[in-house]
Amino acid sequence: MSAQTTIIAKYGNPGKAYRVQYCEIWNIVEDFPWTEEIKVGTTQIPWKKVYINSDFKDRLFQAFKNLEAKGLQSEIKTYDGCYVERNVRGRNKPSLHSWAMAIDFNSETEQLNQKKNGQFHSNFTPAFVKCFTDAGVYWGGNWKSRFDPMHFALYNG
Numbered sequence: 001m002s003a004q005t006t007i008i009a010k011y012g013n014p015g016k017a018y019r020v021q022y023c024e025i026w027n028i029v030e031d032f033p034w035t036e037e038i039k040v041g042t043t044q045i046p047w048k049k050v051y052i053n054s055d056f057k058d059r060l061f062q063a064f065k066n067l068e069a070k071g072l073q074s075e076i077k078t079y080d081g082c083y084v085e086r087n088v089r090g091r092n093k094p095s096l097h098s099w100a101m102a103i104d105f106n107s108e109t110e111q112l113n114q115k116k117n118g119q120f121h122s123n124f125t126p127a128f129v130k131c132f133t134d135a136g137v138y139w140g141g142n143w144k145s146r147f148d149p150m151h152f153a154l155y156n157g
Helices: 003-011 016-022 033-037 054-070 126-133
Strands: 023-027 049-053 102-104 151-153
Touching: 003 016, 016 023, 023 054, 049 054, 054 102, 054 126, 054 151
Parallel strands: none
Antiparallel strands: 023 049, 102 151
């Protein structure tokens, strides 16, 4: 079963009714003042308040606590979006961003299917990624069919 099928069964399709019931605006700088230093990347969407699925916010909150505890928050250079209704790049199914269940960081240095010496490559350290996975957040760099290291999500999409 695909992530989208699981999400639709639990939350319904993306849209206004879904957003009203399951999403919130998270003033992230209030909870994590260090995020104010993170630049807005390619999306040009303000970072201080993030429109996000409430369940995803809980896990992302824990991931950020984990980053703080390890002193790894400086690995986030840019915020590149959370909520945007769109299809998965190159596919005809909704992206997890359509449900505000995914967030992208460092899009300029964490490209889809990027390689170094013929191997998929991420600039994020394994310890950084572990802060997210330990909080129950999936990392797109672990995907088998598409290596998407900028992508962190509530579901393994």
